[in-house]
Amino acid sequence: MELHVTNSPFTQEQAELLNRLLPTLTEGQRVWLGGYLAAQSFAASSAPAAAPVAAAPAPSAVQAEVPALPVSREVTVLFGSQTGNCSGLAKKLSKKLGEQGFQVSLSSMGDFKTNGLKKIENLLILVSTHGEGEPPDNAISFHEFLHSKRAPRLEGLSYSVLSLGDTSYEFFCQTGKDFDKRLEELGGKRLTDRVDCDVDYDEPAGQWTEKVLQALQGASASAPVTASTAASGQSSLSAAESEYSRSNPFQAEVLENLNLNGRGSDRETRHLEISLEGSNLQYEPGDSIGIYPENHxxxxxxxxxxxxxxxxxxxxxxxxxxxxxxxxxxxxxxxxxxxxxxxxxxxxxxxxxxxxxxxxxxxxxxxxxxxxxxxxxxxxxxxxxxxxxxxxxxxAVLRKLPARLYSIASSPKATPDEVHVTVRAVRYEARGRERYGVCSVHLAERAESGSALPVFVQQNPNFKLPDNPDAPIIMIGPGTGVAPFRAFLADREETGARGKSWLFYGDQHFATDFLYQLEWQRWLKDGVLTHMDVAFSRDTDQKVYVQHRMLEKSKELYQWLQEGASVYVCGDEKKMAHDVHAALAAILQQEGGLSAEAAADYLARLQQEKRYQRDVY
Known part of the structure; x- marks a missing residue:
């Protein structure tokens, strides 16, 4: 529709400018412009006006200087994520908010400065629940602060919580429930009700986003979200950055499927090499591959x-x-x-x-x-x-079969267009019937070379090599937990990184269960791997695990920590990860002379500095 001077309050020059601009605007830009004009009108009628802040620019081809928006259009997005799901959702939500004209501050809970909490007006929290109702690693410090006596009153805060979890766990979405309840106790007011998502989270997360956008638009005196904008908000959250994603997996060809265990082992550990050629899927060491399995x-x-x-x-x-x-x-x-x-x-x-x-x-x-x-x-x-x-x-009452995530055991620098995974087949008998791990047995028995698997890449920003290639690393990964460390070392070999590396590895028997033995030996010989300590629990009268080897090398391990080493732990969360954490605390007390409380603070500080990272399940 063309604007005519005779039926508008604009001058001829203004009308010509508008007629050139309006046809080029997307629906999101039109909504942003409507909200901005409404906000300016609201600000003009309010006295005294709040101190203006810079607005996020609209994504338009017209690069004009944008005046400041009222403070009420500021939004802080905090995420707590163990495997990267909440991190990815938070980034997409922030992008959507920016397109709607909000000034967005995005941060992981681990990086967030808590002294700024009282200044926040609009807070959106996206958080997963880890283990038995525990916060993910990068949310621990913020969770503890919020539940401490130091947490401030938050009467001026409007907030909403999106919680990710798994209904097969007893404490489903417990961390999200904790945040929601505590923010209310501190005086905060809900923008929208909390939404708890099961493993198939796209649809409820999209609905939560739509409601949050509507609430924020109303609170900031902006234009309402139209039906087309709300739909766009939902799709932008569930759509991936590239063509293939969790909701649109790539049919990847299996190139190789090998049993890593020797003859006589009571375990079966498969090494799969999968082609990503033609997918444009990108990953880094530390990321995971999602595989949609078939039931037996x-x-x-x-x-x-x-x-x-x-x-x-x-x-x-x-x-x-x-x-x-x-x-x-x-x-x-x-x-x-x-x-x-x-x-x-x-x-x-x-x-x-x-x-x-x-x-x-x-x-x-x-x-x-x-x-x-x-x-x-x-x-x-x-x-x-x-x-x-x-x-x-x-x-109709069954839930969708979810993908299974596996730590990637390869580096794209060493094996371009391929992804490798290390999977232990789960089989056992109970109540007179053989039981199967859904994905592990599918991969072991029915993922032959040449067959296809629906896959996607799950980025994990919480499990990454140090930015400094000269920094030392300590890797602790018994069993299949060693997979990402194979990726780490392959990557360091390709890049020529000079930092020291130390691997603690364990399994049942040296003769039959030493996964990737020849590769570790080669990397030791070439200097890519500096030290390796192994623990084979069934080869000795007394069971020996990786935490015991750590304690045996406590003095040297402490020295590495003092030199700035980063610690990585991958594998079983219920037992191994807790035992390793306790061993680290014991080493700090024994070699560093720290009290139990000071050792706990030391480890918490390492986590905040991203020098203590865990990929546990």
């Missing part, structure tokens, strides 16, 4: 038989609603090995099964927890006689 065909067939269904019956795929055969849906699209409390609640309602409802009753929490941890969906339908529920109704 035997389990799928047994479930269909137990429920009395037909394998060819048509049901809807999750999210898309596409019609496909039941067997195909259960094989590739639905989670059937992990039980969660929300699933049991939904099935209890669907079936009106009194025994199942009773398991959810008050006083039976420990019994429910044990049941969920030790059984799968086939156990549930057999134990509670759920046969007869129509397949379409049953699968």
């Amino acid at each position: 065909p035997r389990l799928v067939d047994e479930l269909i038989e137990a429920m009395g269904w037909s394998a060819s019956e048509q049901v809807s795929a999750p999210k898309s609603g596409e019609k496909l055969a039941l067997r195909e849906a259960l094989l590739r699209h639905y989670e059937i090995t992990v039980l969660t409390k929300p699933l049991v609640e939904q099935l209890a309602k669907l079936t009106s099964n009194e025994a199942l409802a009773g398991l959810l009753g008050a006083g039976r929490e420990q019994e429910l927890r044990a049941y969920l941890n030790e059984r799968d969906l086939l156990d549930l339908v057999q134990d509670f006689a759920l046969k007869g529920v129509p397949a379409a109704e049953f699968v």
